Amino acid sequence: MSAMVNTPASHPVPQRTDSWSVPIGTLVPLTRPGWVEAGQQLLAGLESGVLDVNESGGVLGRPLELVVRDTAADPQRAVAAVEELAGLGVAALAGEYHSVVARAAATKADALGLPFLCSSAVLDALTDQPTEWVARVAPAQSHGWRVYGEFLLDAGHRRIAVAAQPSVYWESGARILRDHLAPRGGTVIDFDMGALTPSAVCDALVDHRATALLLLTGLPEPAVSIVKSVRGDERLGDIMMGAPAGQPEFAEWAALLGEDGAGIPFLRYLPERLGPIGARVEAALRERLGRAPSFVAFEGYDTIAVLAEVLRTEDVGRKRGAMPWAGVAVEGTRGPIRFSRTPGISVRQWAWAPVQVVDRDPAAPDRFRVLRTG
Incomplete structure (x- = not known):
């Protein structure tokens, strides 16, 4: 029906x-x-x-x-x-x-x-x-984003900036990452996207010596503008961008960013x-x-x-x-x-759906690469 x-x-x-x-x-x-x-x-x-x-x-x-x-x-x-x-x-x-x-x-x-x-x-x-x-x-967010935190640590990132918009969801994600990374020597640096322009984000990344930038923002904006600014800044050729909420999963992301949208790891809930x-x-x-x-x-x-x-x-x-x-x-x-019943979760929970960290392959942006499972 x-x-x-x-x-x-x-x-x-x-x-x-x-x-x-x-x-x-x-x-x-x-x-x-x-x-x-x-x-x-x-x-x-x-x-x-x-x-x-x-x-x-x-x-x-x-x-x-x-x-x-x-x-x-x-x-x-x-x-x-x-x-x-x-x-x-x-x-x-x-x-x-x-x-x-x-x-x-x-x-x-x-x-x-x-x-x-x-x-x-x-x-x-x-x-x-x-x-x-x-x-x-x-x-639950705490489960998936901890998997993402482990991916960041394994990739050698210890100074991680988060470009975040005001939201309970984004604030919760940043807190999960901060709590997970801090005991392992990781630092999370907050960039308030209510106050910074995309070009100002680039300057802040240089000033704070961050090696990764996580996009805790809506799609298409300001996420698309931030990606374009970072990709176009010669000072940031080695910066890794990530989007744990899964923005690069969608066709709109690829259509708006093309090759610039590849190589940005995100969380996906599928088995290999x-x-x-x-x-x-x-x-x-x-x-x-x-x-x-x-x-x-x-x-x-x-x-x-x-x-x-x-x-x-x-x-x-x-x-x-x-x-x-x-x-x-x-x-x-x-x-x-x-x-x-899962500790810290107020509702009945499937614990857990499969979790992957995935990105779009820079060699073929329509193809996904599995970088980590958890």
């Missing part, structure tokens, strides 16, 4: 969905300032998952149906969407890419008693208190080699998207696979209750998925 798309901005009159289907409220960023390509990839994965579930008989004979809302990277818009979707009687929530948005949605879902399986957001503290209403497929399920889904996603799927699309597909399995164990017509995340076991596109 095709997705029903409506955005909070259109102020729809709440109506309940088809009682025969099992509606899944779906949160994705599909307009700016959200990372639109990430939202498109996530939605493609969710839709592919629904198609496969429905072709195999649905959930207890009932088809899944996505009820899509565009969050546009706006936490308040996401909260309004969660309230609306709860009123529509969705069985659960799925999706969201941006961590700050997902946190707002998860907090509201927890307060309303609405199950939410977060697909892609990695911020450790998705809710203030432990909850059984929320679970997550993506690895896909198994049979992953390979089959990869082919379907490639056909749906018209290009190679990113790891975000696989996260979307796995979200639906998990939700379908959990809903099959429940009477979806009874009074809604917290999902039995702890009892689910699903063979996902990237390995077996189980959920557990």
Whole structure:
């Protein structure tokens, strides 16, 4: 069944969905300032998952149906969407890419008693208190960014600058790196992108004798301008740039930067080699998207696979209750998925999806190189 798309901005009159289907409220960023390509990839994965579930008989004979809302990277818009979707009687929530948005949605879902399986957001503290209403497929930021920290250390970097915009997500990432690197002799130097121009970043890199610059900024701007400035500065020929949040994964990055966007390591949540399920889904996603799927699309597909399995164990017509995340076991596109309580994580967590540090090959920017796994 095709997705029903409506955005909070259109102020729809709440109506309940088809009682025969099992509606899944779906949160994705599909307009700016959200990372639109990430939202498109996530939605493609969710839709592919629904198609496969429905072709195999649905959930207890009932088809899944996505009820899509565009969050546009706006936490308040996401909260309004969660309230609306709860009123529509969705069985659960799925999706969201941006961590700050997902946190707002998860907090509201927890307060309303609405199950939410977060697909892609990695911020450790998705809710203030432990909850059984929320679970997550993506690895927590503290796990993935520590892997990235080890990559930096192994590459010989001890003076690392971070060009960061104000955000709970970016601040959390910088803190994780600082705490991980400091005991090993690493120093993290903060560059406030609210105060510095891209050319000023180049001067600061020279002044601080940094050997690496991490882009903790939005895409396309100011990330693209920073990359172009650094690449064009003869003083910085040896500087390594990195983007742990995954900006270089997307086609927009390659289109805007070309060769300048290669050789910038980022985090990707894929295994080095896909198994049979992953390979089959990869082919379907490639056909749906018209290009190679990113790891975000696989996260979307796995979200639906998990939700379908959990809903099959429940009477979806009874009074809604917290999902039995702890009892689910699903063979996902990237390995077996189980959920557990992880220290410091407030939601049920798949610990862990595979983690890679990857870059675009300077010799062929459309090709990715795996630099580290963890």
